[in-house]
Amino acid sequence: MTITLLQTAIRPHHPEQACEAALRLIDEAPHSDLYLLPEMWATGFLTRPTEATARAAAQASRLMQRVAMERQCAVAGSVAVPPDESEAHGATTTDAAAAGGWRNRFFFYLPDGTAPYYDKQHLFAYGGEDLSFSPGEGPRDVEYKGLRFRLQTCFDLRFPETARNHSRQPYDVLLYTAGWPASRRSVWDILLQARAIENQAFCIGVNSTQLPPTATSSQAAATAGAENATSSRAAATAGAREATERPAPQVVYDGGSAVVDPYGRLIARLDAAEQAYTFSPDIDRMTHLRHKFPVLQP
Secondary structure, three states, X not given: OOEEEEEOEEOOOOHHHHXXXXXXXXXXXXXXXXXXXXXXXXXXOOOOOOXXXXXXXXXXXXXXXXXXXXXXXXXXXXXXEOHHHHHHXXXXXXXXXXXXXXXXXXXXXXXXXXXXXXXXOOOOHXXXXXXXXXXXXXXXXXXXXXXXXXXXXXXXXXOHHHHOOEOOOOXXXXXXXXXXOHHHHHHHHHHHHHHHHHHXXXXXXXXXXXXXXXXXXXXXHHHHHHHHOOOHHHHHHHHHHHHHHOOXXXXXXXXXXXXXXXXXXXXXXXXXXXXXXXXXXXXXXXXXXXXXOOOOEO
């Protein structure tokens, strides 16, 4: 089993560029069994979703499904799903119970095009995520190629109970898709290792990063040039969209995606560059640890 982390940069208002970047990274590791993308990777983490958010999420979901089917692999990552699609996927929590009914949905697309999913359970209320999003109802495991994966999203990392492994039906790999800010990176680093140790499982966290200033400036200049060529009405619409979709102000993302083994040992920690990283979990070594030092509760 080969697993590839796709540490993509946030490109607000440019989901097509986000999709292109994801494909470039996938092409760097063309034969992986599983590709992992960050939280809301097509838009960047946001708490005030709009119709543009829904379109970006649909585009990102189509891409994940297409790659999974064409390459006969799995592709996983989070997107913001609007209320009508939440209902279509069978969400059972009441849509607007003190929230807007959107879901921060972690899809796990399989080679046949189907997509088991997990809805983020612990919403980031500190940033206002609970104002538009409804929480999921519990953890979700997905079986793929003989391994069992536990799906979790960003802020869930602070809550060990939702990651708790059990000897009755243990998972093998704990996955966190995230948009974790640089200001709290030390927490991210420590908790990923803690979750691996507690659960005697591989723990993978794939985080967002951002483009270097030169790339960001070039992109902004190109966008400004295009907007100047449009009508004032179109520019006003773009401005309104930017105001509602912009990720939390002054938030810096610096990657730090990581892989930790069941002993809590760091296998890899990525720097701030947009990049792909591939590894193969040593399941025999994990099984040996569980037999030698059994801490998983029945």
